[in-house]
Amino acid sequence: MFSLSRLGFKSSLFFLIFISVVWGSVSLTQAGQFKVALLTPGAISDAGWNALAYDGLKAIEKELAAKVSHVESKTPAQWEEHFRFFASNGYDLIFGHGFEYQDAAKTVGREFSDTTFITTSGNTVEKNVASVVFELEEATYLLGIIAASMSKTGKIGAIGGMNIPPINSTFHAFIQGAKSVNSKIQISKSYVGNWEDVGKAKELALSQIAEGVDLIFHNADAAGVGVFEAVSNSRKEGKSVFAFGSNRNQNEVAPDAVLASAVIDTSAFVRIAKIVKEGKFEAKVMMTGMAQNEAIKLVYNPNLKSYVPKSVQENVEKVRQQIIAGSFKAPRPQFLEN
Incomplete structure (x- = not known):
């Protein structure tokens, strides 16, 4: 090549x-x-x-x-x-x-x-x-359901690379998915300011964890590794925290930290x-999206899937099937309109 x-x-x-x-x-x-x-x-x-x-x-x-x-x-x-x-x-x-x-x-x-x-x-x-x-929002909505269902603190987080419409759209779906389970869920949002600063992403994640956030979704490209490092270190300290990957199956990037990933096939x-x-x-x-030969997927980390209660997995699968069938539309801001 x-x-x-x-x-x-x-x-x-x-x-x-x-x-x-x-x-x-x-x-x-x-x-x-x-x-x-x-x-x-x-x-x-x-x-x-x-x-x-x-x-x-x-x-x-x-x-x-x-x-x-x-x-x-x-x-x-x-x-x-x-x-x-x-x-x-x-x-x-x-x-x-x-x-x-x-x-x-x-x-x-x-x-x-x-x-x-x-x-x-x-x-x-x-x-x-x-x-x-x-339509990654279809998978991030499901991640939001998992996050709100599993959070012990009632606080979840999202960390992006840049504050731009495509990133915020995935955050919107994540938040709405969470609110479909717990309308009072608290959400912290942070932005790295670029796509490469692993150290800054780690700092932001540690700050959210210190505030009680126990599940963090990132959409920050290479900087997202910093989120995984923060979660991994916190788990080693005995904290019950997890991260979610985005775009690619990132479960193997940090198998002890990434609970699931929103994936583009x-x-x-x-x-x-x-x-x-x-x-x-x-x-x-x-x-x-998911209806196009599952071009968008939710992929659990097999090493950590057992942490997700069966009832939560069943609810996620129910909504996933509704998305595929077209009976439910994952929310997304209309930033594509002229």
Whole structure:
């Protein structure tokens, strides 16, 4: 797999220009091979948001025999540069993994009409630009039910990376799920201010625990490891506290601390790529949840599942089935509307 993250963007760009000048038009792939690129806002070693997208990219490579590439793309200038780089090199589909990539996708998309641009979150739609919205709220609502049902203090917490609509939407569902069990439940919310500061996330989690919070949901990407460290250390001190993972199955990241995870399944990326490959792409906001082949899942940590009372598990499963059947809609703010 070609990776600008490994080679360095400038050096790899020089390499491609060099090949073009010396040998003329040279394809990096077999003629007609489906080419897919991924831009992530952070490192794919985060075991969360970015890692799950990379897992999806690798699944596309395997299941659709695609040529795939990845680059870590953090700044507005890089977003357009990287979109333009891949589009100019014949990539058929480019994922911008996050709410922040919308404007860049729209701008570059107008320059390359034969390339499909997909942002994960948002509502940007043009002829060759669309968004996929992972309805993680369906799983975080269930986490809220678990949290309120198990809390011994009546206090639960949520820690986010940035204070932005997609994060707050998952918090809203988590809180509403909790309130469906205990209307008087107290919720503490904190934000790291970025996606990487593990130390700050740990500090925020320890502060919440000191205030009596005993179950914490994080949606903070790589910084979330700090939440797990705080919970793990507190459990070693004899405190009955647990954490919840997000986006990817994070149960193995901290098996002694993570009770369950709200997970986006990699099949969602493959399904979208297949639509593009088969020429069936439609420019629209694609809502993806539990009803779409369980693209969204609640995954218990097998090491800690026994802590969740059977009655709670049964209630969670009842609501999960209602979500899949369409008889219940997990609440989410309408931040996608123009």
